[in-house]
Amino acid sequence: MLDHISAFIRLMESTTPTLDPSIATVLSQLGQIVKKFRSETNGVKRFDQVDIIYVNNINSVLEIKQLLGRGDQASVSLATLVQSGKEVAVKMESKLMSSKALENFRREVNLLKKLQGVPHVCQMYFVLEDSTNYNIVQQAITGPSLVEYLEKTKRPFAEETAKKMARVLIETVIACHKRGVVHRDLKPDNIM
The missing domain is CATH 3.30.200.20 (Phosphorylase Kinase; domain 1)
Structure with missing residues (x-):
């Protein structure tokens, strides 16, 4: 119920x-x-x-x-x-x-x-x-994956943007781990 x-x-x-x-x-x-x-x-x-x-x-x-x-x-x-x-x-x-x-x-x-x-x-x-x-x-998550974005633009991210993205990614992994979840397939194809 x-x-x-x-x-x-x-x-x-x-x-x-x-x-x-x-x-x-x-x-x-x-x-x-x-x-x-x-x-x-x-x-x-x-x-x-x-x-x-x-x-x-x-x-x-x-x-x-x-x-x-x-x-x-x-x-x-x-x-x-x-x-x-x-x-x-x-x-x-x-x-x-x-x-x-x-x-x-x-x-x-x-x-x-x-x-x-x-x-x-x-x-x-x-x-x-x-x-x-x-x-x-x-x-619904729209937009390209990290790999698709990099292949399309053919240029790296600015240093500050890369730092912000890395921070968000690390914070997200930590939050998942705190809930007992380990992402076993963390790669640029799976980051939007």
């Missing part, structure tokens, strides 16, 4: 650009109640406690705009939240995945949940489930 309440709160906050103050107050109070209850129950972390919202028709929530990439197990698309018009990225994984793929999916969702609120890390908004897929709805 707590998962459904939390998912509802996040869905409202992420899909409604400006909430009526009275609704925002109620959502905030509801969120505090959920937090308090979870802390009193030792905050057990399970995949089942990640907020998953079941929808009969994914198109009632998302308008898929463009396929960004496809792998063995999943595809990633650029989409828009129907209610707010907010641009998001959606990773769609078939429910017919192998048990190993399901475990990897659970691990990914739990890692993304651990990293919620960490600056400079792509944020997960919520997970949608429909009859055929699990859909991770997350922040």
Whole structure:
């Protein structure tokens, strides 16, 4: 039940650009109640406690705009939240995945949940489930990777810019480590 309440709160906050103050107050109070209850129950972390919202028709929530990439197990698309018009990225994984793929999916969702609120890390908004897929709805990051930018401009960054970027990168890695997450594929291709 707590998962459904939390998912509802996040869905409202992420899909409604400006909430009526009275609704925002109620959502905030509801969120505090959920937090308090979870802390009193030792905050057990399970995949089942990640907020998953079941929808009969994914198109009632998302308008898929463009396929960004496809792998063995999943595809990633650029989409828009129907209610707010907010641009998001959606990773769609078939429910017919192998048990190993399901475990990897659970691990990914739990890692993304651990990293919620960490600056400079792509944020997960919520997970949608429909009859055929699990859909991770997350922040859409646009623009080139660090490698693509350097290849396109064919010149190095100014020293001050490079220092600022290095500082942000180090601070982000430290923040991830404090939450028990180690990025095992840190490279210029994965920096936007």
